[in-house]
Amino acid sequence: MKANIRFPLFHFLCLSLLIQAVVFAAPCLNRCICPRDNLIDCSNPTFPMVLPARVIDNISIRGKILNIPANAFIQPEGNVLKSLSIYNNEVLNIESHAFNNLVLDGLSLYNIQRTHLGARVFANMTSERLSIYNSDLNTMPAFLFGGTTLTSMSLYNNNITSLETNVFKSAKVSKNVALYNNRIDTIQKNAFSNDNLKFDIYLNKIKRFYVQDSVIPRSFYSNKIICTCSLAWMWKEDSIFNEFLERNKCLKTSQYGEILLKKVNQTWLCMNDNSSQTSEWETFTSKLNTEQFESSQPISKETPGTEDTTQFATTKSSDTKSASLKPSVNLILIIIESVVVCLFMLV
Incomplete structure (x- = not known):
């Protein structure tokens, strides 16, 4: 019995x-490991990724990924995603609407090589923070962040060379957009077409700055502008750009050194190459070089975004350790x- x-x-x-x-x-998920129930580590995963219907603290994606397609991440009912990290990748292309309708606490892309972003890559995405840093990101196409709802956006230590027209159009960011330590040399017409955003833009060397219909961000400072006649639009009567002229410098040539924009007369920007005008410019710049510009604002020692960098560095370290598990x-x-x-x- x-x-x-x-x-x-x-x-x-x-x-x-x-x-x-x-x-x-x-x-x-396929081609992923789950060292813990709330962590997923993926190497060269297949898309679309259907996320599990549970709370996920972090999904990390690494490896050589040629393409991240539209609607790459599908969230079923019951999925709560806290963080998505895409790093140490050679991502050749991220298609439009790749992160469409994704809801999460934070998305970070870092240490990515040769990246091309399509328009509206982050369309309809809702996140506390978006960070793209230490990556080979060159251009940001129009409407890249269209329809995105964020608390903060950090785009720093990349190779961004151009801000295209309407790149931030229809984006909603409640805090600052950080764009520093890049290689921005061209700002296209109405790149700052979203008056509701606050930008931190500094430590760039800008060669071409086209007409902006909106106010230039207040936190646009310590940039070096290659001054040409294309900047003459800033010196309009009752100009709304006075603060910008007081916080940035005109770098005519290395011979003449740096000159505060507010010290420059717009007529000299559009001078012809005849000897009399050239002599006038040389006299003007030589005089300015002997002056001490006490009104120029020094670069702040505190770099915005430091907390984000530390946070994501910690995430990266944690992700790397978890990836070593079988x-x-x-x-x-x-x-x-x-x-x-x-x-x-x-x-």
Whole structure:
């Protein structure tokens, strides 16, 4: 009688443990490992990725990914994604609407080589923060952030060379947009067409600055502008750009050094190459070079975005450690446990 009771109990325990092992291992995505239930680490995953219907602290994606397509991430009901990190990749292309309708706490792209972004890559995405840094990102196309709802946006230490017309159009960012330590040399017409955004733009060397219908961001300072006649539009009567002229410098040539924009007369910007005007410019710049511009604002020692950099550096370190775990460790441990229990019941 006891043997008859023990045998079904033995089967029940073994079956329940095996079911637990299968269920526990199943939510991990293709070409990904799940070192813990709330972490997913992927190397060269396939898209689209259907996320598990549970809370995920972080998904990290690395490897050589040629393309991230539109609607690359599908969130079923019940999925709560806190962080998505795409790093140490050679991503050749990220298509338009790649992060369409994605809802998460933070998205970071860093240490990415040779990246091309399509228009509206982040369309309809809702996130606390978006950070793109330490990447080979050159141009930002029009409407790149169209329809995006963010708390903060950090785009620093990249190779961004141009801000295209309407690049920030229809983006909603409640805090600052940080654009510093890039290589911005061209600002196209109405690149700052979103009056609701606050920008931090500094430490760039700008060669071409086209007409802006909106106010230039207040935190646009310590940039070096290659002064040409294309800047004459800033010196309009009752100009709304006076603060900009007081906080940035005109770099005519290395011979003449740096001159505050407010010290420059617009007529000299549009001078012809005849000897009299050239002489006039040389006299003007030589005089300015002997002056001490006490009104020029020094660069702040505190760099905005430091907290974000530390935060994402910590995330990167955590992700790297979790990636070293083998994919089947949890499943193997549970199966071993099942076998041990089964053998114990047979004794």
